[in-house]
Amino acid sequence: MPPKIDLDLCTSCGTCDEHCPGDIIHMDEIKGIPIVCYPYECWHCGNCKTSCPSDAISIVFPLRMLV
Amino acid sequence: MSNNCETSSGKGIYMFNGIGNTFKSDVLVLGGGGGGCMAAIAAREQGVSVAVVDKAVIESSGGLGPGNCAISANLNTGPKWDTDEAFTLHFAKELPASQKIFDKTLTKRLPLVLKMLEDMGVEFFKDSAGNYQRLQTLGRPGPWQVLIKDAKYIKRKVAARVRKVGVNVFDRVMITNLLLDGNKVSGAIGFHVRTGEFYAFRAKKVILALGDFQSRAWANSSTANPYNSWQYPYNTGSQIVLACAAGAKVVNLELAPASIGPKGFGEGGLSDFTGSGAYYFNAFGERFMLEYSPMKERAPRKIQRWAVYQESIKGKGPPFYVDATHFKEEELKHVLHDLVSKDRGTWTKYFIQRGIDLRSAPFEIELGDLRSAGWVLINDRCESTISGLFAFLPRHLPGALCGGVSAGIEAAKDAMLVNNFPAIDSNVIAKEKEYFIEPLRREEGDSPQEFENIIRQVMNYYMGMVRNQKGMEIALDRLKMISTHINEIKAKNYHELMKTHELRHLLEFCELTVIANMERKESGRGYYMRSDYPDLDNKYDNKQIALWKENGKLCVSLEPIEEMK
Numbered sequence: 240m241p242p243k244i245d246l247d248l249c250t251s252c253g254t255c256d257e258h259c260p261g262d263i264i265h266m267d268e269i270k271g272i273p274i275v276c277y278p279y280e281c282w283h284c285g286n287c288k289t290s291c292p293s294d295a296i297s298i299v300f301p302l303r304m305l306v
Numbered sequence: 307m308s309n310n311c312e313t314s315s316g317k318g319i320y321m322f323n324g325i326g327n328t329f330k331s332d333v334l335v336l337g338g339g340g341g342g343c344m345a346a347i348a349a350r351e352q353g354v355s356v357a358v359v360d361k362a363v364i365e366s367s368g369g370l371g372p373g374n375c376a377i378s379a380n381l382n383t384g385p386k387w388d389t390d391e392a393f394t395l396h397f398a399k400e401l402p403a404s405q406k407i408f409d410k411t412l413t414k415r416l417p418l419v420l421k422m423l424e425d426m427g428v429e430f431f432k433d434s435a436g437n438y439q440r441l442q443t444l445g446r447p448g449p450w451q452v453l454i455k456d457a458k459y460i461k462r463k464v465a466a467r468v469r470k471v472g473v474n475v476f477d478r479v480m481i482t483n484l485l486l487d488g489n490k491v492s493g494a495i496g497f498h499v500r501t502g503e504f505y506a507f508r509a510k511k512v513i514l515a516l517g518d519f520q521s522r523a524w525a526n527s528s529t530a531n532p533y534n535s536w537q538y539p540y541n542t543g544s545q546i547v548l549a550c551a552a553g554a555k556v557v558n559l560e561l562a563p564a565s566i567g568p569k570g571f572g573e574g575g576l577s578d579f580t581g582s583g584a585y586y587f588n589a590f591g592e593r594f595m596l597e598y599s600p601m602k603e604r605a606p607r608k609i610q611r612w613a614v615y616q617e618s619i620k621g622k623g624p625p626f627y628v629d630a631t632h633f634k635e636e637e638l639k640h641v642l643h644d645l646v647s648k649d650r651g652t653w654t655k656y657f658i659q660r661g662i663d664l665r666s667a668p669f670e671i672e673l674g675d676l677r678s679a680g681w682v683l684i685n686d687r688c689e690s691t692i693s694g695l696f697a698f699l700p701r702h703l704p705g706a707l708c709g710g711v712s713a714g715i716e717a718a719k720d721a722m723l724v725n726n727f728p729a730i731d732s733n734v735i736a737k738e739k740e741y742f743i744e745p746l747r748r749e750e751g752d753s754p755q756e757f758e759n760i761i762r763q764v765m766n767y768y769m770g771m772v773r774n775q776k777g778m779e780i781a782l783d784r785l786k787m788i789s790t791h792i793n794e795i796k797a798k799n800y801h802e803l804m805k806t807h808e809l810r811h812l813l814e815f816c817e818l819t820v821i822a823n824m825e826r827k828e829s830g831r832g833y834y835m836r837s838d839y840p841d842l843d844n845k846y847d848n849k850q851i852a853l854w855k856e857n858g859k860l861c862v863s864l865e866p867i868e869e870m871k
Contacts, residue, residue: 257477260362260371261533261540262499262801277801280533282540283571284372285652289458290365298652300659303529304570 241298242287244273248295255287255296327505328730331357331474332721333714334509336481336494337545339368339538341698341706341713342515343464344419346473348714349513354721356473356714357507361480361499361804362540365465368517369538370703372652373458375578375645376441376451377703379416383437387448390414396446400606401558402831402850403681403699404867410686412699415708420452422711426463429455431644443581445599445606451581453645479505481544482742482807484512484552484695485730491552491694492728495738499804502746504739510724511694511717514549514682515710517541518700519562521675522758522808523765523816527572528672532762534572535675536565542808543815546680549697550818550855554690555683557850557865559822561832562679563607564771566614569625569670571656576628576671578645580604582637584630586614587668588622608833614673615771627668638664676770678819683852688713691854694728744793745806751796754805760788761813769816772835773823782820789813818853818860825851825862 242264244255255273256266263277264287275281283304288296333349335342338360346358360367380393390413398408424430431439431453440449454460469475481496485506493508519537526535533539546556567573580586580603588594598613599605605613617623630638642664646653662669682690682697688709690697696717698709745751768781792810797803828843829835845864852865 257363258366260367260538262362262478262804279531280539282533282535282538283573283652284366285458285655286366286371288652289372290462298655300571300652300656303531304534304656305660306570 241278241281241283241300242275242296243299244275245295245297246272248293249273250293250295252292254290254292258286258290260284260286327503328508329357329474329476329505330508330727331355332509333357333511333513333717334493334507335359335513335515335714336548337368337515337517338362338364338465338468338475338477339515339517339706340370340461340464340703341710342368342513343461343468344422344707344710345513345515345698345714345717346468347422347464347471348711349718349721350471350473352715352718352722354718356718357476357509358468358473359476359479359481359494359496359505359507361478361496363477364468364475365462368461370461370464370706371538373460374454374703375457375575376453377707378446378450379420379452379704380413380450381438381452385448388450392447393450397701401699401701402561402848402867404686407684407686408699408701411684411688411712412701412705412708415711416704419704419707419711423460423464423707426467428460428463431455441578441581443577443604445601445604445609455644458647476505480804480807481516481548483738484548485734486552487728487730489553489693490728491692493730495735497742497803499800502743502800502803504742506730506735508727508730510721510727511696513696513713513717514545514690515698515706515713516545516548518545518681519677519679520812520815521677522812523678523761523819524676524769525762525766526675527567527570529570529572532758534570536567536572536574537675537677540808542812543678544811545682545697546678546818547811547814549682549690549695550853552692552695553854553856554692554695555852555854556680556818557683557852559678559680559819559853560826560834560851562677562819564611564676564833565607565674566611566671567674568656569672572674573653573656575646575653577607578641579628579630580610582630582633582641582645584628584633586610586671587627587629588617589625590622592622594622611673611833614671618673624672625670626672628671629668630664631666631668633664635665678815680822683850687716689716742803742807745795745797746800746803748796751794754795754797754802754809757788757792757795758805758809758812761785761809761816764788765816769820769823771833772837774836774838775824778820778824782817782824785813785817785820789817821860821862822851822853825864
């Protein structure tokens with residue numbers, strides 16, 4: 240389910256939250272980690288991955304896009 | 307009563323009659339995509355104060371956010387095809403738009419825009435002699451496409467320049483309506499999509515740059531997910547709806563394009579393959595484009611789209627394929643790594659995760675987005691038909707960037723001639739504020755997602771590739787019925803509140819689209835066919851269908867494509 244965030248690499252900078260044009264990634268204020276809140280609304284644009292300074296994001300296409 | 311205060315958004319935010327955040331600027335740019343950003347830069351460089359507003363963050367917002375590997379540009383290098391005249395003639399005819407307006411606001415700005423991009427750090431592919439590397443595709447008479455290096459960073463470079471030159475940037479603010487002072491546009495209102503804070507913007511001149519396509523009204527691609535689209539799925543027609551509601555004429559809503567794309571992945575970029583020599587095949591191994599155009603796979607997009615549709619009607623597919631197995635290794639690498647992956651960075655991931663090796667097998671394609679489109683009618687100074695409002699012609703990347711620059715320069719020049727700010731009406735603002743927040747306060751109702759699905763049901767069923775009068779009448783009737791229920795939507799949070807207001811505009815854009823389609827009683831000029839009028843009709847030569855509102859009533863007319871007086 241895109242995008243996939245590796246929390247071991249993530250530094251909680253919040254850039255993916257900021258740079259997602261669809262408002263689908265939100266930083267969890269309590270846990271301090273990014274959450275993909277609205278995966279269905281993902282454009283698969285890769286903006287989050289492009290902007291991530293830690294290369295913590297990979298784009299995983301859902302099954303419906305691979306059949 | 308007003309209080310000046312400084313906020314993290316910048317100086318100049320003040321309370322206006324208790325309404326909320328209010329900001330004044332000489333020029334207000336609505337939309338921070340490629341066009342909006344260039345408009346903001348161009349206006350600011352004229353020396354006026356500028357605000358740009360976007361519901362996302364300008365570093366990544368708009369269709370340019372993921373990148374764009376090429377820009378069509380004439381460079382006047384000598385051959386007949388590489389002249390301003392040839393460029394203008396080809397693209398103005400394609401839209402169709404006035405050649406004079408296209409030439410002045412777009413073609414003539416290209417050298418400046420290429421220089422601006424290079425000044426921002428955008429690099430182009432060039433040969434050892436320093437000449438731009440170029441690509442010929444989509445039925446164009448010459449290799450107009452200039453290729454951009456590391457194109458996925460282009461928007462970030464443009465946004466950096468916006469901030470550097472001192473434009474006041476309002477990220478994450480969604481515009482819900484324009485403000486009027488009599489018949490003059492005086493500003494706009496919106497809300498912060500994370501905090502719900504309400505904003506009122508007041509300006510001497512306003513530029514609309516909210517995007518010229520929407521495809522969310524259809525469930526595109528075989529995945530049936532409307533966000534799986536080539537064009538930016540977060541545009542839902544605000545550009546057209548706000549302009550029309552304010553009384554400005556909007557045109558050519560019925561001539562929207564449609565696309566083909568990689569199977570299951572609503573993305574453009576096939577022209578990077580076909581422009582480099584790839585072939586299309588159907589299920590029978592036939593290179594079917596030979597039947598539809600002497601230009602074969604380099605035919606105009608409209609012909610390619612229609613060809614795949616016709617082949618599917620005949621049962622010649624699906625599947626349909628793009629075959630690049632005959633590419634040399636360096637050609638394939640160039641297309642994959644320099645071109646398509648810079649159009650959208652997820653292309654190569656798509657091939658890997660589908661298990662496709664382009665060296666040994668073709669990849670499947672499918673009919674993609676249906677769309678609504680259109681633009682605000684402008685003159686050769688980018689002025690719309692109502693005072694104070696500017697816009698620009700849509701023509702993908704060159705349209706956005708060049709048109710944005712033109713609109714920015716002209717709006718700034720006019721703003722400098724105006725001493726006083728137009729009035730904004732606090733009663734109107736108060737009413738809009740209550741209307742915008744209402745879905746959040748409602749105790750129960752349909753989710754915006756469910757409501758949007760209902761809109762798509764109508765558009766998918768009655769407004770496909772082939773349309774007829776009766777079907778469109780029913781579509782309009784059903785859309786109007788849906789609109790009577792719009793105040794039943796329940797938004798659970800600010801994200802859903804944003805979706806609610808997106809679909810307000812989406813619904814209205816769909817109505818305008820159907821009306822415009824009903825007016826055009828012919829086929830062949832656009833992408834869609836009317837089965838009840840299957841042929842071209844000369845009465846539409848050099849004409850455009852315009853829609854606008856007067857005193858809340860929709861007006862429609864067939865108008866000549868000529869310079870506005």
